[in-house]
Structures are given as structure tokens and as C-alpha cells.
Amino acid sequence: MVVVVDTVSAQPIRPRHPEKAARPDALSPKKPEWIRVRAPTSRGYADTRAIVKENGLVTVCEEAGCPNIGECWDKKHATFMIMGDTCTRACAFCNVKTGMPEALDLAEPDNVAEATFKLGLKHIVITSVDRDDLADGGAAHIAATIRAVRARCPTTTIEILTPDFLRKDGALETVVAAKPDVFNHNLETVPSRYLSVRPGARYFHSIRLLQRAKELDPSLFTKSGIMVGLGEERHEVLQVMDDLRSADVDFLTIGQYLQPSLKHHAVMRFVPPEEFAGYESVAYSKGFLMVSSSPMTRSSHHAGDNFTKLQAARAALSR
């Protein structure tokens, strides 16, 4: 028997989003003046980058092409993305690489803890790719990372931004038992847009995940976010607020969707700042403890300061 080994294209250059490569280009309107992105050039940015690279870590700030990276990294606020840089889902809005991920890095929990210590973070946000290939969706690895950070940095508060653990029984319980301070899971968009924006997910499953997290540990803060500009209607955003309040979610973030490439979902509309302010007022009136709603709001933007406000809001309620 002869085995022919292809030594030329054994490692072909692979597109970042192979499932999107054949799609027609999706054209978005020109960015308005209120969408501002600062070039990442500061000393603080360079220091943060060096610590991230030294510890071999992946950040969602880089992978998602976040427009706030210059501001956040200047203050040493980075959001670690664990379980690799390759996601098993292929959401139409997301810039994270898609495909079959590699095995988990068992040193990663300690590396995240070490980087948290070196950055001197009072509050850390840890997110991950979706790992539908793992029996527990990566829940044990997330829990191990929470415990490692807790051991290395006992005063640092921990916010975890999780996948939806669809069809992963017991995964949520594993993560909640590790006692993060904030359990965050983003809805991303209104239910009517799921099929074209987040086809691998189920809206009511995500709502139930958030509700169940709070039921399992009522001391947790729960948090969720959506992007606007994806074709949603205002009344649908208000319905999402009601659904999240029914699930006892504490903190809502709303930000403008930005298109990572022409192969991603188009921006259907740039929502003006005053509409974001309107959403914020309505959300507070519906009972959220914290709301962040602005064009540049991202789930982890100002997460540390917002966590302090969240604690104060809950304390004020119980007085």
C-alpha cells in the first residue's frame, strides 16, 4: 500500500471564518462621527500586551477586534478568552476564529491567575469560546480558572462570561459552584434575529440559563447584553428587558454592533446616542440594578467600576 503525503499543502493557509468565505459581501452604512476608535499606542497598552503574550494568553479584546482596546489596555483591563482561540459556533456577528479547536491547555487556569496578579486587577473578566466538542462544554476548565484566580488573587472579584452550555447537562452547576462574583451570559440580540445572527443558540435557553444561575446561587450578580443595529425593532428590545427581568438579571449592557468584515452580518443601522440613553432610562424603570447603554458599550467595558456600582445598588436596595 502506498501512502501519498502532501508535503506542500499539509498546512494550508486557512481562512479565519471558512463557513463565511463563500457569502456575498454585506455592505454596512458609513460609520457616524459618534463611533470613535482610539489607536492603541500608549505605554499602558504595550505593558498589558507584554503580560498577555508572556503568559501565552488569548484575549477577546484582540480576537473580537474590540474598538475599546486602546482605552481598556491602557488601564490594564484585558478580558481573557480561555479554552483556545477557535470557536465551535459560527455566529454571524462574531470575529472569533471558527473551526475545530485544540485540546484544552491544562496550564491555562494558572496562567490566567498569574496574569491577573501581574496586571494587579481588582476585577477580572474571563470569557471563552464555545466548546461544543467537549462533553461538559468546558465547564470544569472554567471552574478551575475561577479557583486558580481566587487562590492567587484572593481580593480580586471575578466575572465570568460563559457560553450557553446548550445540551450540556450539569455544566452550569459546575461553573456556579466555583463561585464567580458575576455570572454573565450575553443574549446578543432579540429573538426574531437569532436565526440570522446567532443560529446555533436558542433565545429561551439563554434566558433560562441566566435565571437558573441566580436560582442556584442568589448571592451572584447576573448580567447580560445585546447589540443593537442588527435589524431589531425598539419594542423587541423592550421585550428582551422584560424577559431578563423575569429571569432576575441584575445588569444589562446595550452596545452598537460593528461589522468585523464584509462577510459578517451587515450593520443595519447606527443607533444614535440619544436612543441608547432612552433604552437606559427604560431599563432602569424596569428594575435593573445597573444598565450600561451607549454606542461603545461592550460587555466587559468598565466592568470593574460597574461591579462596584452594582454592589452599591444591591446594598442600597436592602437598606
Ligand code: SF4
Ligand atoms: S471592552 Fe472588553 S473586550 Fe473590549 S477592550 Fe475593553 S475589556 Fe477588552
